[in-house]
Amino acid sequence: MGFARTALRRRGPGRYLKSQGATDLSLQTCCGACFVALFHRHDTTQKKNLHEMVTLKDISKATGVSVTQVSRALGGHGDVNAATREKVVEAAARLGYRPNAIAKGLKTGQTGFVAMVIPSDIDASGREIMFDMVVGISQAVSRHGLKFLLHVVDTAAQVPAAYDLLFQGGGIDGFILTDLHEPDPRVAYLQDRNMPFVVHGQYPERSHAFVDLDNFRVGEVLAGWLLDAGHRRILFLNGHDDRIYSSTRVAGVQHAFAVRGLNPGALDVAHGPMTRARGRDAALERLRRPDRPTAIVAGNMMLARGVWDAAAECGLRIPDDLSVTAHDDVLAQYPASGFDPIPSVTRSALPTAWAALADTVSRTIAGGEPEREIELLVPETVPGMSVAPPPSDESRG
Numbered sequence: 582m583g584f585a586r587t588a589l590r591r592r593g594p595g596r597y598l599k600s601q602g603a604t605d606l607s608l609q610t611c612c613g614a615c616f617v618a619l620f621h622r623h624d625t626t627q628k629k630n631l632h633e634m635v636t637l638k639d640i641s642k643a644t645g646v647s648v649t650q651v652s653r654a655l656g657g658h659g660d661v662n663a664a665t666r667e668k669v670v671e672a673a674a675r676l677g678y679r680p681n682a683i684a685k686g687l688k689t690g691q692t693g694f695v696a697m698v699i700p701s702d703i704d705a706s707g708r709e710i711m712f713d714m715v716v717g718i719s720q721a722v723s724r725h726g727l728k729f730l731l732h733v734v735d736t737a738a739q740v741p742a743a744y745d746l747l748f749q750g751g752g753i754d755g756f757i758l759t760d761l762h763e764p765d766p767r768v769a770y771l772q773d774r775n776m777p778f779v780v781h782g783q784y785p786e787r788s789h790a791f792v793d794l795d796n797f798r799v800g801e802v803l804a805g806w807l808l809d810a811g812h813r814r815i816l817f818l819n820g821h822d823d824r825i826y827s828s829t830r831v832a833g834v835q836h837a838f839a840v841r842g843l844n845p846g847a848l849d850v851a852h853g854p855m856t857r858a859r860g861r862d863a864a865l866e867r868l869r870r871p872d873r874p875t876a877i878v879a880g881n882m883m884l885a886r887g888v889w890d891a892a893a894e895c896g897l898r899i900p901d902d903l904s905v906t907a908h909d910d911v912l913a914q915y916p917a918s919g920f921d922p923i924p925s926v927t928r929s930a931l932p933t934a935w936a937a938l939a940d941t942v943s944r945t946i947a948g949g950e951p952e953r954e955i956e957l958l959v960p961e962t963v964p965g966m967s968v969a970p971p972p973s974d975e976s977r978g
Contacts (some may be wrong), residue, residue: 721939790954798834860887882915924968
């Protein structure tokens with residue numbers, strides 16, 4: 582399936598705020614949870630600077646390269662030799678050249694905007710990382726000369742209509758999707774309407790552009806460490822059971838059991854929000870049972886922090902009484918170095934995923950083949966000090 586790119590000829594009634602005499606478009610945060618496009622008023626000094634903007638002619642004069650070749654060098658055309666391109670790019674950076682977005686849009690039919698549409702009723706774990714995610718994606722997208730818009734609707738049922746509004750009338754070139762469900766109608770909706778998009782995750786029923794973590798590997802490694810240490814009663818604190826990454830991680834954990842000749846049915850999986858509070862509550866409930874788990878796999882570091890809380894309340898020492906492994910997204914609020922002992926983790930920094938998403942969406946809206954725009958991120962395995970052999974029945978009480 583290829584994208585039949587429809588050129589946009591007007592911005593249409595996008596949800597933007599305009600001030601009198603405004604000229605330039607930028608993104609700012611609103612209430613820490615959404616991004617809106619705002620136009621800024623310019624004072625007379627700024628107007629003077631606008632008149633003094635660096636042009637292709639200025640770069641031509643500085644380099645001795647024709648205006649046509651300067652344009653083609655900056656546009657990435659293959660008929661410009663490497664030495665000329667390097668000279669032009671260096672001069673453009675030194676002079677402070679910035680492309681005219683309006684002129685580029687008229688030429689290409691694109692605005693340089695990508696959007697993410699989400700419902701306002703996201704779960705607790707999503708709310709906790711939302712600001713970091715939006716900032717991270719926006720920063721990564723901006724490095725490609727693109728702009729990012731977060732569009733929030735009341736419910737998930739309103740998301741498809743928002744795609745139509747933004748793509749057909751709001752000047753959006755493509756979309757970023759996150760948090761895939763099973764099933765998830767968004768992928769088919771966008772594909773069937775030839776709207777470019779990239780997914781953080783994979784939807785197995787459709788071929789599409791994506792960037793994803795190898796979640797099967799995450800589950801396999803985290804469970805494998807515990808099984809190899811001798812644990813058999815293992816609790817897996819996972820995300821919601823209707824999320825694709827969640828079921829993929831379960832498959833990885835079950836594979837770790839199976840390849841060691843063990844019954845995957847012995848695994849206890851608890852699904853739900855991936856928050857510290859939920860990690861504590863779910864762990865406490867299991868740890869107070871007579872046949873409590875001797876080891877826990879935590880789906881992220883928020884859950885892991887809750888497990889540490891629960892272990893302390895139960896008077897259990899990690900790893901002497903309870904072994905724990907976790908996946909580390911490198912969240913600023915939950916660094917692995919802040920745990921005692923430092924946990925054994927699989928690690929894949931979310932900023933790495935945001936950068937890969939930005940790369941992929943940039944190529945996709947430029948006409949790339951979506952089936953080939955795929956990237957599977959392999960997690961780093963980082964053994965820590967949180968795994969030990971299971972305690973004897975006597976030591977556990």
